[in-house]
Amino acid sequence: MKLFDKVFLQLREFGFLLLTDPSLPSVSRFVADTPVRGSWWSHKNAQQIFAVSEMLEDHPDVLIVKLISEKVTFVHRDLWGHVYSIGVAREEWQLKYLTPRAKQLLEALDLEGCLQTNKLKKIGPKPGDAVRELELRLLLHGNQIHTESGAHAKVIETWDKWAERTGFPARATDPAAARRFLEQRLGEINTNFSGKGRLPWLV
Secondary structure, three states, X not given: OOHHHHHHHHHHHHOEEEOOOOOOOEHHHHHHOOOOOOOHHHOOOHHHHHHHHHHHHHOOOEEEEEEEOOEEEEEEHHHXXXXXXXXXXXXXXXXXXXXXXXXXXXXXXXXXXXXXXXXXXXXXXXXXXXXXXXHOOOOOEEEEEEOOOOOEEEEEEOHHHHHHHHOOOOOOOOHHHHHHHHHHHHHHHHHHHOOOOOOHHHO
């Protein structure tokens, strides 16, 4: 079995995988066949971990969000509906205590549908801080890109724009039920792997 197929089977089984984590199911763990502690960049399997993560990023059944413990999380299509329903809910935990710059960015994104961070002049000198704030509350979807100059930037989009782009049928369900489902799923994984993964609304 190819290495990517092995990791993808694990993703489909668990519903989500972290890029790396010392305890929880992750790409680095299944590539290396052992939990990877510390930076995976220095691991002997770093190139393979990177290659598999890039393949997952490009896969049509994989969504990448900062879902668990504020870390990069690969989510299988089977769970997309739960993430979407939570993302569009705009609940109190998502909106309360947002900084003015994050609120400004969210308003601009709602108007445009899609924005590129290196072109956000009105948001201030460090738009990445506002983007991260919204990402961690699941208020947008972000995708890392390389600009023509070779610099890193992000394309950010509303969940409805993301659904339109990916062909995902955007039907929001009860966000409370979606949260309970993910809480139960992560709770089982935490128990089985002695992990401490946490979801953003429970921080």
